[in-house]
Structures are given as structure tokens and as C-alpha cells.
Amino acid sequence: MKVLIVEDDPLHRSYLHEAVSAALPECETVIEAENGLSGEKLARDHKSAHIVMDLQMATRNGIEAARTIWKERPETRILFWSNYSDEAYVRGVSRIVPDGAAYGYVLKSASDERLKLALRSIFVESQCVIDREIRGVQQKSLGQTNGFTDSEYEILVDIALGLTDRAIARRRNLSLRSVQNRLQQLYDKLDVYQSTGEDSEDARFNLRTRAVTTALLRKLLNYSALEKAEADLQEWLTNL
Amino acid sequence: MKVLIVEDDPLHRSYLHEAVSAALPECETVIEAENGLSGEKLARDHKSAHIVMDLQMATRNGIEAARTIWKERPETRILFWSNYSDEAYVRGVSRIVPDGAAYGYVLKSASDERLKLALRSIFVESQCVIDREIRGVQQKSLGQTNGFTDSEYEILVDIALGLTDRAIARRRNLSLRSVQNRLQQLYDKLDVYQSTGEDSEDARFNLRTRAVTTALLRKLLNYSALEKAEADLQEWLTNL
DNA sequence: CGAGAAGTTGCGGGTTCACGCAAGACGCGG
DNA sequence: CCGCGTCTTGCGTGAACCCGCAACTTCTCG
Secondary structure (H helix, E strand, O other): OEEEEEOOOHHHHHHHHHHHHHHOOOOOEEEEEOOHHHHHHHHHHOOOOEEEEEOOOOOOOHHHHHHHHHHHOOOOOEEEEEOOOOHHHHHHHHHHOOOOOOEEEEEOOOOHHHHHHHHHHHHOOOOOEEOHHHHHHHHHHHOOOOOOOHHHHHHHHHHHOOOOHHHHHHHHOOOHHHHHHHHHHHHHHHOOOOOOOOOOOOOOOOHHHHHHHHHHHOOOOOHHHHHHHHHHHHHHHHOO | OEEEEEOOOHHHHHHHHHHHHHHOOOOOEEEEEOOHHHHHHHHHHOOOOEEEEEOOOOOOOHHHHHHHHHHHOOOOOEEEEEOOOOHHHHHHHHHHOOOOOOEEEEEOOOOHHHHHHHHHHHHOOOOOEEOHHHHHHHHHHHOOOOOOOHHHHHHHHHHHOOOOHHHHHHHHOOOHHHHHHHHHHHHHHHOOOOOOOOOOOOOOOOHHHHHHHHHHHOOOOOHHHHHHHHHHHHHHHHOO
16 A cells, blocks of 8 residues: 655654554555645556645645546545635535545544544545534535535635626626626625624625625635636636 | 743644754753743743744734733744745734844744754844845835835725725725725735736726735735734724 | 925716616426 | 526616826925
8 A cells, every 4th residue: 555645844744654654554655745746746656545635735735736636546545634624625625526536634633543543444444534623614615504605606706806797797607787696695695794884874894805805704715715716817818 | 041832733833842952952941832822821921931933823823922922021032933924924023023122033944954043043142033035025025115015005904804995084094085095006016907808998807806815815915914904993893 | 495205185087886676587396 | 387486687876986187285305
């Protein structure tokens, strides 16, 4: 058995290395990559390897790397190991996991025990292991109770990028009015209507910007999601 | 000599502990705190301690903690140890350092050597040590070449929070028009005027939102700055 | 002291937004 | 087939926003 570790913090990397060796005595090779790009490359070179992947890396983040790896070999088992349970990450991951693939999501704050257990479950038993805390976020995100539909999320991203209503309409092939409808849905869900001036009369926020910030503060959106969205946007722009 | 380590990642904490012991044999006590709040408390209990402080902690970030610590004892020596060189952090730090205080700013990616040298320089020699990389950001931020004046930064934060022009005017005691002037300065500096539809006619961004996102992507603003600004805003709101 | 740079404020107008109202369009169980 | 909910679209209005123009106030510096 081979395990590939993709993690940019050297301390965490060596910690993982140890944890893997301890939890999986049957693992004869441990390979390390210190960013998403070299992670992808090493994954290509070592077809059979299981992967432990950090999200949030400087040059190429975990979600992107995982996506290209899974594209080439969908049965790859990947354990995501992250500091954060941002909805943006959870959504990002569950968006890219192939049908039936075994994967896991464990927080860095989890105990040694939890981590080792997860390593065995997913790499040996092919089970999916998702931290309890993450599950909560996942529920909220997928079940529509408090969460977002894809179209709402899409618009959120679009306004975050600073597109005008008209530009969004063009990009998503909608009428102007439909875009605005979706915006209102979004505003409702984000509860952006609190007053600014307390009891006085006018007292409202700039809904557009407020929505973005609220989403950021609630971690429905985060830096790396924005970064990716911006890249997509630039691509779309150059393609007429 | 006593050293207080404030850092929420246990791995980094123990790494720091070792580094401190190795670099400062004259240090007889090393204390650890795993978030900003308990860091403040321990700093109060151990008046003479020097501090190594992480920025970016969950419950109370390093800048906040440092501010209250310096407020109580301005001559405290603090070495900031951070993953990021975001302008938002650098600006945040240099905003709170008391006159004449000895402090340092070292990136986590720095070598062992650099870290130990910084530890000795600041705690023993009372020198300021700022990573080369940080210095660059600082220059850019303080010198107005490419950077922001305080008033521009202020407005950036205000629109990021989702305030309307009118609300900003009230908050900052300005006329509506002045607010809009500052906004235009900001738009200029952030270079927000690129077209959206390429050669075609309309093709502009929603400047307001675009400015915020651009700032985020350029790390002039980041999550923790937003968080703090939001808290300030709420406070201001309740005070009529 | 006077020229000039920098910042503040009012006015006016063109544009974009937020959103109520209402008329189709599509899907789905009865 | 019909009724009902969800989604899309058009029209129209009032508010907010972006910004050019121009008169004033400070400040600074020679």
C-alpha cells in the first residue's frame, strides 16, 4: 500500500507521516507533496496510492487538486484533512466527489485516535468517514432547511465577483428580471434586511454588498472559493 | 526570563516551545496559551513575560490580543509569527504597536535559523525584526505609492460591511458627496474599471462589490479584518 | 502673504438596483 | 384534463449610486 500526503505545512506533513505509519503498518511507502500541483503529479506517477489531502494550500488548493486527480482516476481514495469546516469547503468537496468513491473529511483539531481510525476506515475498509462537525455543515448545506440551492449559490458568487445584473443575465442565460428574482431570494435567506439606523426611517444596508459580506462572515463563501470564481470569470471573459 | 507562547495549533505550539528553549537558554519558563483570550490572561499574570503570538486564532485573534496586552503594558515585547503576509494583517499590526515598543514579525515559512535569530534579537537585544517579505508589504501599505491612505481604507471597510453612502456619511461625519469622492478614489486605486463585455458597449462591473472583492483577492482586506469591522459596526449601531 | 495642492460640499443628471404587480411556462399528482 | 406550486419574464417606479462641474475651506511652502 502506498500513501501520498499533500500538505504544505512541514510540521503537519511530518505529523501526518508519522500518523500514517502508525495507523497503517501495511503501508510500505509514504510520499509527500508540499502543494496541490506536485500532489497531482505524484498521484499520476503512483497510480495505486491513497491520498491524504490538505485543503487550503498556497499554490493550488486541495479541492482543485482532488478534482483533477479524481478526473483521471475516480476510484482514488482521498482523505481531506483541514483546519476549517467552512460551508464553502464542504460544498466544494461534495461537489466534486465521484459517485461511489470512498473519501473522508477530518478536521485538524480531531484527536490522534480519530485521525488514525479514519485512515484505516477509508484506506483499508473503503468506508466514507466524515467528521461529525462536517456532517452538520453538510446537512445544512444540502438539505434546503437553512441552506442554499445551487442557483442561489451561483448568484451569490456572481455578485461577489462584482458583476452587474445585466452581466449575470448574459452569463447565465437569464433575463434581467430573473436575475433580480434570484437576488431577492438570496437576500431573504441571508437575512440582510436588518436596519442600520435603528428606529429612524431609512436605515437600510446596501443589500448587494451586505449579502456578500454576510456570506463571508457565515463562511458560505471564502477566499479560495472567490479565487476560483475569479479565475473562472476571467476565462469566461476572454471567451467573448 | 519568561516567554509566553500564544498559538492555537498544538503542533506549531510545541515547535515554538522547542525553538524558544533552544534559542534562549537563559529562559527558565515557557508558558503556553491556545487562544488569544487565555493569552491575554496569562500575560496579565506574568507581567515580565515576552510573547510569541500567532495571528489568526479562532476565538480571539492575535492583533486583538496584542492590542489589549500592549494597552496594559506597552513595553511588552511581542513577536508575531504568522502564516500570511496579508496587507490586512501587516496594517493591523503596525496600527497597534506602541511608540518605541520592540516587536517582530516573522513568517511561519521562515527557517529555524531566522526564527531563532529573531527570538534573540527582540527578546534579548530589544530590536525590531521584521521579515523581509513583510517589509515589502509594509512599504507598499504605508508609503502611498501603491497603498492606501487611512481614509481610503476606512471607506473600503465601510462599503465592505454593506453600508449605504448615507450611512457612511452619518458614521464618519461627512457629507454624502464626500463619501462618494472617497469612493471614487478607492475605485481608481483598485483599478476596478476593466470592462466586462470586452469590446462591446456597456460592459462594466458593479463597482461597489467589485472593489470589495478586488481588495479581498489582493489581501488588502481579509476575513479577520472583516470580522472585527463587523463587531465595531454592531457596537456603533447599538449606540444610537 | 499669496499660489497651489488637497479635501469638502452642493447641484444635476444618467444609470443601475430593488421590488411590487401580473402574465405566461413548466411540472406533477389527482 | 385541470388545478397548483415553482420559475421565468416584462413593465414601471422610487431609491441609491456614479460622477462631472464648480465654489469653498484648509494647509503647506516658498
